[in-house]
Structure formats: C-alpha cells, structure tokens
Amino acid sequence: MSEEKRLMKGNEAIAESAIRAGCKAYFGYPITPQNELIAYMAKHLLARGRIFIQAESEVAAINMVYGAAATGARAMTSSSSPGVSLKQEGISYLCGADLPCVVVNVARSGPGLGGISPSQGDYFQSTRGGGHGDYHTIVLAPKNVQESADLTYEAFAISEKWRIPVLILADGLIGQMMEGVTLPPEIDIESLPRKPWAVGHQADTGRAINHVTSINLVPAELEAANIARYERYGRAARELTRYEEIGVEDADLVFVAYGTSARVCQGAMEAAAAQGIKLGLFRPISLWPFPYDRLSELARRGKRFLAVEMSMGQMVEDVRLAVNGAAKVDFYGRCGGVIPSEEEVLAEARRLLGR
Amino acid sequence: MELVYGHPKSLKPIQTKYCPGCGHGVIHRLISEVIDEMGLQTRSIITNPVGCSIWADLYFDFDSVQPAHGRTPAAATGVKRMLPDHLVICYQGDGDLAAIGTAEIIHAANRGEKFTTIFVNNAIYGMTGGQMAPTTLVGQKATTAPEGRDPGTAGMGYPIKVCELLATLEGTRYLARGAVNNPVNVRKTKKYIRNAFEAQMRGEGFTMVEVLSQCPTNWSMKPAESVEWLEQNMIPFYPLGEIKNTLASVEGAGAIGASGAIGMPGAIGVPGAAVGTVAAGKE
Numbered sequence: 001m002s003e004e005k006r007l008m009k010g011n012e013a014i015a016e017s018a019i020r021a022g023c024k025a026y027f028g029y030p031i032t033p034q035n036e037l038i039a040y041m042a043k044h045l046l047a048r049g050r051i052f053i054q055a056e057s058e059v060a061a062i063n064m065v066y067g068a069a070a071t072g073a074r075a076m077t078s079s080s081s082p083g084v085s086l087k088q089e090g091i092s093y094l095c096g097a098d099l100p101c102v103v104v105n106v107a108r109s110g111p112g113l114g115g116i117s118p119s120q121g122d123y124f125q126s127t128r129g130g131g132h133g134d135y136h137t138i139v140l141a142p143k144n145v146q147e148s149a150d151l152t153y154e155a156f157a158i159s160e161k162w163r164i165p166v167l168i169l170a171d172g173l174i175g176q177m178m179e180g181v182t183l184p185p186e187i188d189i190e191s192l193p194r195k196p197w198a199v200g201h202q203a204d205t206g207r208a209i210n211h212v213t214s215i216n217l218v219p220a221e222l223e224a225a226n227i228a229r230y231e232r233y234g235r236a237a238r239e240l241t242r243y244e245e246i247g248v249e250d251a252d253l254v255f256v257a258y259g260t261s262a263r264v265c266q267g268a269m270e271a272a273a274a275q276g277i278k279l280g281l282f283r284p285i286s287l288w289p290f291p292y293d294r295l296s297e298l299a300r301r302g303k304r305f306l307a308v309e310m311s312m313g314q315m316v317e318d319v320r321l322a323v324n325g326a327a328k329v330d331f332y333g334r335c336g337g338v339i340p341s342e343e344e345v346l347a348e349a350r351r352l353l354g355r
Numbered sequence: 356m357e358l359v360y361g362h363p364k365s366l367k368p369i370q371t372k373y374c375p376g377c378g379h380g381v382i383h384r385l386i387s388e389v390i391d392e393m394g395l396q397t398r399s400i401i402t403n404p405v406g407c408s409i410w411a412d413l414y415f416d417f418d419s420v421q422p423a424h425g426r427t428p429a430a431a432t433g434v435k436r437m438l439p440d441h442l443v444i445c446y447q448g449d450g451d452l453a454a455i456g457t458a459e460i461i462h463a464a465n466r467g468e469k470f471t472t473i474f475v476n477n478a479i480y481g482m483t484g485g486q487m488a489p490t491t492l493v494g495q496k497a498t499t500a501p502e503g504r505d506p507g508t509a510g511m512g513y514p515i516k517v518c519e520l521l522a523t524l525e526g527t528r529y530l531a532r533g534a535v536n537n538p539v540n541v542r543k544t545k546k547y548i549r550n551a552f553e554a555q556m557r558g559e560g561f562t563m564v565e566v567l568s569q570c571p572t573n574w575s576m577k578p579a580e581s582v583e584w585l586e587q588n589m590i591p592f593y594p595l596g597e598i599k600n601t602l603a604s605v606e607g608a609g610a611i612g613a614s615g616a617i618g619m620p621g622a623i624g625v626p627g628a629a630v631g632t633v634a635a636g637k638e
Contacts, residue, residue, distance in 0.1 A: 060462065066429075199438075
C-alpha cells in the first residue's frame, strides 16, 4: 500500500501505521482508552494472515511480545496506564535481553485504577525505566494523530537498530480524537533482514546456537553488560534526541510541554500574541533521550521557563536538571484527567511575567 | 560397527549443576534423544523456566529463550506463532507452571497453542531452597510448611493435579504423566514425549508431558530414598499414564473419550479413580 490520506482516530492511526511498518505480531489486553487500537489490530492483522492474540492479561501480552521479539519479528503491544504498569516486568526483561519491540501507552489518569481521562502522570514510569534494574526505553511522545502515525512507523526501525524497546507515550485525548493523517507506505514484511541474534532458522544458516536471556549471575560480567548497554544508550541519545521549538528566540517566557499539554500551550501562545505578549514553546518529542543540552543552552541565554503538564509535576524535574539553576523554572499542572485550558495557562504565564 | 547407544547430539557433553539424584538431567536427556531421533536439533527452541532448570540453556545444544518466572507459556506462544514449523518446548517446574504462571499455562492450553510443555513436578521449590510448591503433597514438609502441608487450619491449600485440570480444556490434545524414578517409568516418559513432539510437528493442539521427578536435596533424602519416596507417595496421588489423548493419529488416541467421567463430580478427586483408570490402560 502506498502513502494515503485518511481521517482517523489516534488509536487507529497508530495501529495502521504499525501494520504498515511491518508489525508481524500484536498481543494486547482490552483497556480504555485504547480499545480501538486492539480492535483495529484484530481486524487488519488477521485479515493479512499475521498474528493477533487477545492475551489473558497485560503480563501475558508483553511476554508474548518477548517470545515473538526473540525470533526477530516486529512485535508490538499496547495498553493504558494501569496495564502498562503490569507490563513493566516484561519490559525490564526485554531490555535485559536487548530485544526490540514497540509498546504503546495511551495514558489515562492515576494512581491506581484512577480514571479513563487523559493524563501525563506516567512520565516518571516511562522515562526512568519503569521496572527493576538499570535500563531505559526510548520514549516518543506525539502531539497529534499525524505524529502518532509517524513516530509509530519509525519506532520499529529505531528499536531494531538500537535493540532497545520503544515506548510511544500518547494519552487518551490523542488516542480518541480524529484528525486527518497521511499514512506511510507499507513495508514488505518479507524484505526485512533476518536478525543474527534471533532464535530459529538455525538449520538454514548453520550459525552457532542463540540464547536469548537477561540472566547473568557473575557480578563482574553483569556489570560489564550494563556498562556496555549504557554506552549504547549514550550513542542512541545523541542520534534520537528530538524536540520542536516555536517562537523561542524572542520569547519572554518559554513553555516546556509535550503531547496534549504542548497543544494547549500553543493555543495560549497565539492568544498571548494577540495581546502583545511573546511566549515560546519548547516541546520535547523524545522524552528519553530528553533534550537536556538544548534546554541548557536556552537557559544560559537567559530564557525563563514554565513547564506545563497534565500531572503533579514530573517532566519539570528534567527541565530543572537541564537548566541546573541557570534559569527560573516554574510549573503549572492539572491532573486526575483534567486538561488545562488555554486561558488558565495564559493567565499563569501573565502572572509570572507580571503582565 | 553400528552405534546403538551414545550421548545425544542435542545435549552438550558437559557435567550439569544439578544435585545428585535430581531428575532434570534424565529429563533433559529424554528430550534430547527424541529431538535427535526426529532430526530436529537445528529446528528446536526451548523456553526455560525460573527454577533449577534455568540452567537448561547450558546443556541443550539448540536455541533457547529465557522468560520471566511463570511467563514461559506466553513467551513460547510468541515464539511458536512466529516459527510454526519449529519444535518449541516450554520447560516448566511446578512453581513456574502451577503457581506464578497459572494464568499463562491455562490460557496457552485453552488456545491450543501448538508447543509442548514439559512440566517437571517434584513437589517442592528447588532453587530457592525447599519451599512449599502448589504440588507439595498434604503433610509433606517444606521450609514454608514446617509441620507439613496443612490445608486445614493453616490454609495451605491442596496439591494441584495439573493434567486433570487442563484436561477439561478443549484446546488440549495430549496430556500425559510420567516419572523418572525407575527405568520402566523413564522409558514410558520418553514415549509420551515422543508422542507430544510428533503431535506438535503435525500441528495438533496443546500437548504436555508432566514428569514426576525427585529432589533429594530439598526432600532431605538420599537419592535412593527419593526414588522410593516418589513411588510410594507421589504416584498414588498423581496417577501415571496418558491422562488425555485426543490426537488424530497416535496409539492410545481417544483416552479422554473413554473418560467422559472427567467432567463428572467426584470422578477426578480420588487418586486412581476414573482418570487414572483410563490412563492405566494406555501406558
């Protein structure tokens, strides 16, 4: 299938984009607000003769991903916050075994069962590994349906190149809303190269046996493996750090926000401009690796920042780490599924600027 | 000169870490012998459990995948669905399968996943040092059941008969229980493994061979005592034989048909009752 423009929900666009990227197997468990994604996968993967399994739990689903990924196939799961918590065990094992895969979190509000409305309360879980041990996943945060499709499409190749799972961190708003989206062309799944580290097909290759595992009981060896993995993380970070800047250069105050919050900030900026107030937006697209260097540079140039999040304040800690005291960093957040309005964000910016 | 017996190609010629008298080594060998006989060494993949047999990857000379504790059937599902023409073996212990991974084994069996589970039941947690397993017999001592497993006052529950539990699921096609405590049982167990692997390669549904195995270290016995203890205590409760066989084309097929009794109240609870009787005729 070639490139194609459609009107789609974010959840459906992610699913269609994953299929076009060569996703051979999807394993998932129903949870609101990402149910369109699992249903789309059931319909379209099965129709193509690929693998779809509605697992008995999120725990099982991520471990099916582990097994499929161990064979070198492009595999994926999706869920929403409470379900992604359940997947953390498996994600830790995937990272420990250096297996690629794509995990989508259409986030909702927490903690606990919380609510089904959009939230950004999973930032810490997403960017700090989330499970046990020293590791990271690559975290990409789309702001609209188009970017959801684009980042999901890219995620498979990125994950394979670096052998690090990629987490797409969307939220219930992005998953549920409909927008026009240009879908990427479909990759021929048979054209994807076989992975030298994967299990299976030993008969055809004559290679030595492969053992996919995360275990190593020798402390010095495990330490060496972790150090090597972190060196790889460093190289990946240099290549994968992504952000968007709008009106930052001459802004009196710069919003730092990702995903849905960034869209709200963009609206506030336009309203501010009509009132003669110059506001900018710095939008991290890769949450891990976080764009520390660029924010640090902006801080040294005298910018002040207002981090806006749908949480009690999580990404703001990375902003403060980046700025390292060189600039003032304020925070404005709503949580529990409440989306901040453009008016209240603008009012906070004006209050901070005394205007 | 014809070589009539030797070390299996699919098993590396190295000493294992398993304790003296442990059944894992024999079970590894049976699996390897069947793989060699079927010519599947370069088309086999094993998913190993967490427990003593986490070391299995050191010994089997073919590809392996190590998932989290109890998630083995989910990972084996992922492997087998991607590589349907490979022999996929899901090796599990009693803690892995019947405690932490209960959901995964039941649903993999119910979906009729076309891999073979080798379920090693030694009625104890080995690697962690002798805690109570879901299959520990009533009255059997463990570090976490110091006075013996007590389903009554202490509320420790009853030993789980996994084959009989899974036999009610339509996705299961072949469920057999063997033992490795004596040569006769070892030979029968090998036959069950062969039946299961052949059924898998024919693309029939879920297959499992439960193997009663001894753990002298954590049973606090000498190896010779442990094989006798298994005979006297485990086999009466866990009857040997083909508990269910609805395979299309194998000797003994139709076992479950004869034991329609399996769904009947009372039939399954008594060792050696309906299910065992059916099995006995099929050994």
